[in-house]
Amino acid sequence: MRLRLPLTLAILPVLLVQVGDEIYALPLRSVMETSHVRANEIHQVEGAELLYLRGETLPLLRLRKMFASRLPAAEPTQGKVVIMAIGERRVALLVDALVGQESTVIKPLGSFLHHCPSIAGATVSGDGRVRLVLDPPGLLASVGAPLGQETVQ
Secondary structure (H helix, E strand, O other), rough: OOOOOOOOOEEEEEEEEOOOOOEEEEEEHEEEEEEEEEEHEEEEOOOOEEEEEEEEEOOOOOOOOOOOOOOOOOOOOEEEEEEEEEOOOOEEEEEOEEEEEEEEEEEEOOOHHHOOEEEEEEOOOOOOEEEEEEEEHHHHHOOOOOOOOOOOO
């Protein structure tokens, strides 16, 4: 017997991350690990940023650059990093702080925001603030990783 719930009723465990004054939610099923990163672990190769962490090289995305256009242009050279995996592909997401975990109800975006592939939906926190729920496959696609061969569950 299978029970299918609409996305609007799905409770999703998320990791809350902070960039500036904003808090974003990442689906916990895609989070592999979190770590502190130093400036000497971040490298530029052909215009792309890479993170060298424990012998592995990963594409690096700065959440500050992607969503927080109101913040000053200066980028931190160290901070917290969230390693996410979609199928066999992995990506590192640089954030200012890790806030915690919670279970939340995700609401889909309206038709006005469907062109934002890195956002899966939104949620309302206990204090009434709206938080964006990030879409890991969309984040991975933003670094040019082909998703056609991956299985996303």
